[in-house]
Structures are given as structure tokens and as C-alpha cells.
Amino acid sequence: MPIDLYYMPMSAPCRSVMLTAKAVGVDLNLKLLDLTAGEHMKPEFVAINPQHCIPTLVDGDLKLWESRAICTYLASKYGKDDSLYPSDPKTRALVDRLLYFDMDRLYFRFGEYVYPVMFFGQEKLDPAKLEKLHEALGWLDGFLAGHDWAVGNSVTVADFVLVASVSTFEVSGIDLSKHRNVTAWLARCKNGLRGYHEANTPGVNDIGKMAKAKLAGK
Structure with a gap:
């Protein structure tokens, strides 16, 4: 299943997730949200993330927001080893x-x-x-x-x-x-x-x- 990322390119937290995905070789299905147009308040997005913030990641049944948590999740699940998020x-x-x-x-x-x-x-x-x-x-x-x-x-x-x-x-x-x-x-x-x-x-x-x-x- 694709891994969806709801994002805006100008957002530094969104870009940190995209950089992490590049490092672990994960192709994200990027879903652009225009916050200035209120797209993050649409019912279909609020149903995914009641805090209606970006970035928001959907990986199977996992719906995750807070960029730093997303980065450590991607590194832990998809990294080839633990170098990006060390286990020590x-x-x-x-x-x-x-x-x-x-x-x-x-x-x-x-x-x-x-x-x-x-x-x-x-x-x-x-x-x-x-x-x-x-x-x-x-x-x-x-x-x-x-x-x-x-x-x-x-x-x-x-x-x-x-x-x-x-x-x-x-x-x-x-x-x-x-x-x-x-x-x-x-x-x-x-x-x-x-x-x-x-x-x-x-x-x-x-x-x-x-x-x-x-x-x-x-």
C-alpha cells in the first residue's frame, strides 16, 4: 500500500519528513494541502487527523502526525540499519x-x-x-x-x-x-x-x- 503524506512544501517540518523518506528509500504519495485555502479543515482530512495539522502520514492503519515522530518512525521501520535513529x-x-x-x-x-x-x-x-x-x-x-x-x-x-x-x-x-x-x-x-x-x-x-x-x- 502507498504511504501518504499530507504536506505543504514551504513547511520545514514537512520537508524534514521528505528528507527522511529519501534517506530510507521510501516513495511517499504526496498529497498537497493548501492551508491558506483551509483545505486542512475539510471533513475528510479532519477524519484522518483531528488536530488538522501537517505533516500527516498514513501508512496502512497508522495515522501519524508530529513531524519528528514521523521521522523516527520512518527511520525505525524502513531504515536498512539503525544508523539514522541509533538503538544505542x-x-x-x-x-x-x-x-x-x-x-x-x-x-x-x-x-x-x-x-x-x-x-x-x-x-x-x-x-x-x-x-x-x-x-x-x-x-x-x-x-x-x-x-x-x-x-x-x-x-x-x-x-x-x-x-x-x-x-x-x-x-x-x-x-x-x-x-x-x-x-x-x-x-x-x-x-x-x-x-x-x-x-x-x-x-x-x-x-x-x-x-x-x-x-x-x-
Whole structure:
């Protein structure tokens, strides 16, 4: 049976799932939902996901949302080994820590900074919120010190989740240059992650165009 993914390309969480699927060799049946048109509120989708959020995965009788849970599920079920989501408790804990860090600090602070202007009519960006985002990026820079990937020298699902976020920051005009480990890691992701340009780049380009239009001069 096909594995359905309800998604929007501009969504970083959706792109993290698409990157994970590329890594494990799963072909997703992509079902585009236009949130701006309210398609996520249609009864047929709410019947699948009562929280009516994306991404939402349907794999047989499993209906799953929350992007990081979807990424770890795909890696656990379809990965050829446990390298993407290690079974070793200590290594897995480090991966999980970064997944929660992205959700609760890194991507969250980006949203707090740009989304009020991009989507909710706020006139000006708040410099204090930009400082908080750079604080989180500084923490990520420290986490990346001394190794090639997010956790050690092997790619894990943490890289897919984090790169979907950080690449979004980059095209939205966030200056990453002072976070040298972040910029070096981002370049490795762009050049070294399987399916990066197919799964991530189109959506990143779309959100970049929107950010340029909405955030310029703010």
C-alpha cells in the first residue's frame, strides 16, 4: 500500500519528513494541502487527523502526525540499519535531545521572530526576538563542534530535522555567518544528504520568496 503524506512544501517540518523518506528509500504519495485555502479543515482530512495539522502520514492503519515522530518512525521501520535513529540508548538520547531542541527552542524562536510579520500583520520585526534566535543558533553551533553531523560523524534524523529549519532561516534573511559550525554543517547537508535538492530545495525557495516579499524593510 502507498504511504501518504499530507504536506505543504514551504513547511520545514514537512520537508524534514521528505528528507527522511529519501534517506530510507521510501516513495511517499504526496498529497498537497493548501492551508491558506483551509483545505486542512475539510471533513475528510479532519477524519484522518483531528488536530488538522501537517505533516500527516498514513501508512496502512497508522495515522501519524508530529513531524519528528514521523521521522523516527520512518527511520525505525524502513531504515536498512539503525544508523539514522541509533538503538544505542546514549546515542539515541542525543538525537532525541536535538529533535526536542529544534521544536522547543530553535524553530520555535524563528517562528516567534518572523511569523507575526509574515502571517499575522505585525508591522515590524522584534530585534529582541532575533537575539533569542541567535542565542539558539549559538547553542546549535556548540552542539556541532568537533564532528561532521549533528550527532557524531554519521547522518541521523536530527540532521534532516535541523537542516529543514536552518535552511529556512537562511533564505528568510537570518545571517548565519557568525555561527561557523552551523554554516559548515549546512554546506555538508546541501552537498551530502541524499535527495536534499529534490526534497528540500523547492520548498525552501518558495518560503524564501515569501520572506523576501513580507520581511523586506521590516
